[in-house]
Amino acid sequence: MTTATPAAPTNKLGLTRQDYVGSKSTLCPGCGHDAITAQIITAAFEMNIEGHRVAKLSGIGCSSKSPAYFLNQAWGFNSVHGRMPSVATGAALANRSLMNIGVSGDGDSMSIGLGQLCHMIRRNVPMVYILEDNGVYGLTKGQFSATADIGSALKHGAINELPPIDPCSLAIELGCGFVARSFSGDPKQLNTLLKAAMAYKGTAFIDVISPCVTFNNHDASTKSYKNAKDHDFPLHELGFVQFSELEQVEIPAGETKAVDFPDGSKVTFRSLHDDYDPTDRYNAMKTLHQGLEKGEFVTGLLYINPGKPTIHDHAHLVDTPLVHLDQKALKPGKDVLDKLMAELM
């Protein structure tokens, strides 16, 4: 940054985009994950998020390093491999006023952590869950992951013969109320999806194809930049309007659809192909499966269901974040113990 440039734009908190950055990335130059990090920074800036209210959580792997690279004002937690969902669930229960942003990878989420991911979705733990999906284990130097497509080759020639797990189909199957796929090379779509995910109350799951430039970006890879670009199949053009901005923004009329969030925010859709209805779960499944058969990366907000009960509803918790309760609320009095003792005599 040079000093003579005009003042950087600020958001409603008076902060610049620069206030949302993190430490310098140590990932390989050109890594898709860094492009995703850039969009997380932009989305948080544009959503006027207070950094201290964010918990950044991850497991282990290249993707899981990236929470260090955004929102320095937020608390970060780089946990153990595949187990970030349970840590996030604990944080969400302890303090429901936090915004959880989880970053995981295809090894972390689809192999070692598959079980935890499934159960986090079942419980509808409020968080933005970003799966940085490159089809390989990068940090251990290029073994196949469970999202590698059949026929996809490693740099050194090994061919994957096992069927991939499709993260988005799985999330929809498990009842996730916000399921999206994007591509690290499509910043506009990713930015909109991230903003909508940040406004969503519940688990917002985004599978982002994020090429590994070092181990999986060659011609025989289906998760390369070229292949992702060639086969990206966006369902719609997306818009996101935060509740507070509604007065200033005109929702385009005509073929554009909108889905309202309980807080008044809106996601808008303009279909690019058939009239895709993102609130139709069965059609979302069908579209995903058809895309897989054709070798297309169907991208966009595949399924949205605002207003699903979250883990906080299921646990019938007090409205106050548990960590803000004082001793009076937490420790029953002597009369309670005396009564319990009398019952045992």
Add this chain to the structure above:
Amino acid sequence: MSTALATASGQGTKVNDFSIQVATVNGSGSQTANNVLMRAIFRMGVPVSGKNLFPSNIAGLPTWFTIRASAKGYVARKAENDLLILMNPETAKEDVAKAHPGALVIYDEPLKLDALRQDLTFYPVPFQQLVTAACPEPKLHKLVKNMIYVGVAAALLDIDMEAVKAAIASQLGGKAKAIELNQGAVVAGYDWTLANLAKQDRIKVAPLDKTQGKILIDGNAATAMGAMFAGVQVVGWYPITPSSSVVESLIDFAADHRKDKDGKSTVAIVQMEDELASAGLVLGSGWAGARSMTATSGPGISLMSEFIGLGYFAEIPGVFVDVQRTGPSTGLPTRTMQGDIEICAKCSHGDTLHICLLPGTMEECFHFAYESFNLAERFQTPIFLVTDLDLGMQNWMSDPFQYPEGQLDRGKVFGEKELKEAKDWGRYKDVDGDGIPYRTLPGTPGGKGAYFTRGSGHNEKALYTEKGEDYVALVDRLRKKVETAKSYVPKPISRDLGSTKGVLAFGSSDPAVIEAQDALAEAGLKLDYLRLRALPFTAEVDAFVKAKEVIYVVEQNRDGQMAALLKEFYPAHAAKFRSVLHYDGLALDAQSIISQINGLEK
């Protein structure tokens, strides 16, 4: 019908000093009958304990319930039973074969056991006939049949029928029809016995005044109560015997006592998908500032060990209750053991050393559970509360618990104000010289407290590092925290007889050790008893180890795990420690200790 035969007598009457063992089939409702029998004796003022030896099965397999009555207050399991009540055809013959000479045997008449041995006194009872007369509904016969033996035993042992009726009423909690039916069955057994069986004067119950004001409780309920009063906020668990009832009790207590005025809960209790997730939940919520816990048993600790290492290394509070059972692997899931001492002390790969609390009584289950949350937050680390099946699931007499007065210790936490005042705060800086840094909680405003938590190498500022000197400084400081903990954890309890020889034990071994210590002293061998109540070893343990010439270390495992820790931490005294071991899955009894110590003394 009067097949019972000569009056059992000969060795003098044992008043309020005997053991009863009831053999039934699990799932037959015998638990209620056994509890009534135990509580009736308790209501007569006689100290009791009840131990259920049950299979890992829901219905149809053998189960044994042992009731010990002891005027002296000895509540350990007794190896020899004075009265057997044999209701299970499958085990009856073997039970008879194993019986201690002179024992009384009440049995279901069709089993025809009386010819098996000459040195036992048999009391055949026509249970089916009695239950048919007492209970009009055939489908309830199986359940009510067990209540008949309560009446038979009451008549033979002089147990007060009013005490039995009161025990039934309290056991069945106001269900009028069930109370009437069960009381009817007890009376039927009682009346029939008086009319048909010969009296005996081998064992008797006589009114006493030693249970006034006492409670009967199991350690898991006591632990749950301690957690509730400690203000536990987030609980993650996965069902596993013998720990499940910790959380199930907590769910019940919290439903009554941890709701706000709108009926919303101040504690989140979540049944997780496995123990790994339970541990993750504990750390996630502990990190975010909540008092968090899980309860599990050995297999769960094995699964949680990765997270526990993270909690130790990244300094995150959390309470891990381990209700030990017989391992390794699935082991004997419904039998007791002190087999997780070393895994708890050193859980995780790499170098760790954890603070472990070792309750040995019901009051300690309660108070140590409460205290474990204070320690977890004070030391910013996972704390183990190590109990076992015997403490956790069996019935123990106790004084009522004292209310834990005072403030909850939330440890060293910097808020917005402190961060503003502090110069150069670092998450992992040892400012006070006690090894314990100051932490901040996510959500703290002011822009100063954010940091990155990681299980990889980190420096005082919580930044990633692979430098050797940073790593050494970190793990040495973690070790220092354990040194600091020595003045915080519960001190051991001593029961001195002025000897140069000692016996050291912990946890559920306590009642058997006390009984053995008394018996050995009576026979001329005095031992000073030190009961450990926590790890790390405190100054009192140092003094004991240094002062004694010989120390018998009593524990319920094969390898002498506590003895191994003692040898590690007191290498100069390693030759003093002699292991007294018990590991067949049954609760420890005094005789096992006495005979082993006598053997080692030779």
